[in-house]
Amino acid sequence: MWPNGKRWVYSITYDEGCQALLDHAVPIHRRYGVPGHLALVASQIGVPRDVPGSSYDGMQILSRDEIHMLCDEGWGVSCHGMTHAHITEENVAEEVYAGREQLSTTLDMSVTMFCLPGNNTHHEIVKAHAAKAGYTSIMTIYDDVNRADVDLLRLCRCPLHQEYPPPFYSAYDPYKRLHQAIDCGGWIIDYCHCPTPDTPIHPWKDCTAEQLAERFETVCRLGGDDVWLAEPNEVVKHLLEQRS
Numbered sequence: 001m002w003p004n005g006k007r008w009v010y011s012i013t014y015d016e017g018c019q020a021l022l023d024h025a026v027p028i029h030r031r032y033g034v035p036g037h038l039a040l041v042a043s044q045i046g047v048p049r050d051v052p053g054s055s056y057d058g059m060q061i062l063s064r065d066e067i068h069m070l071c072d073e074g075w076g077v078s079c080h081g082m083t084h085a086h087i088t089e090e091n092v093a094e095e096v097y098a099g100r101e102q103l104s105t106t107l108d109m110s111v112t113m114f115c116l117p118g119n120n121t122h123h124e125i126v127k128a129h130a131a132k133a134g135y136t137s138i139m140t141i142y143d144d145v146n147r148a149d150v151d152l153l154r155l156c157r158c159p160l161h162q163e164y165p166p167p168f169y170s171a172y173d174p175y176k177r178l179h180q181a182i183d184c185g186g187w188i189i190d191y192c193h194c195p196t197p198d199t200p201i202h203p204w205k206d207c208t209a210e211q212l213a214e215r216f217e218t219v220c221r222l223g224g225d226d227v228w229l230a231e232p233n234e235v236v237k238h239l240l241e242q243r244s
């Protein structure tokens, strides 16, 4: 099912593409050989983030050259909207269609994956426009393992956060969904934003750099030779080839 005899798949994505990833996450990726992925707001490359009310507002976003450097190391990108707005029939042309064109032009890269900004409530409308807008896949924040027959327009992601919202305040778990993925030969796509040392920027949106390292150590220890450490676009490409 997976290439080279691999039995399950592990990916991780970072929404927004903060420049601080270079300091806090990229060295951990290099240590464990895990490729990363950036979900990028098309209008905000190489500038301070301008999404008022966001926990990450004002943080510097990676530049085109920095993104290219990461892609040369095996990282990939997706479009996270033109402005990170909630998507409706009124703004879908701008957020989904023009967003892809602008990001592709700015980065001089083909972009075929969309990543829902904010939440899943606009998933259906994005899904209805995806193919026409040039996307082959959509990442959501439905929290589950992706099986081999996954709907590529509804890819699930597993939040890798220090704590989860009330009423449970579930604690960080470096094993989250790993045994499930191993048992079903599935694909985990973790997501967070910008891990930082000691304290996350927001405990319900991020983990710490130490927890990121613990996650990768756990994935590699449990996965051994069986896990495919893969960038999400690569996995979609593999599944599309298998299905054609």
Ligand SMILES: [Zn+2]
Binding pocket: 015, 016, 080, 084, 117, 118
């Ligand atoms: Zn976002």
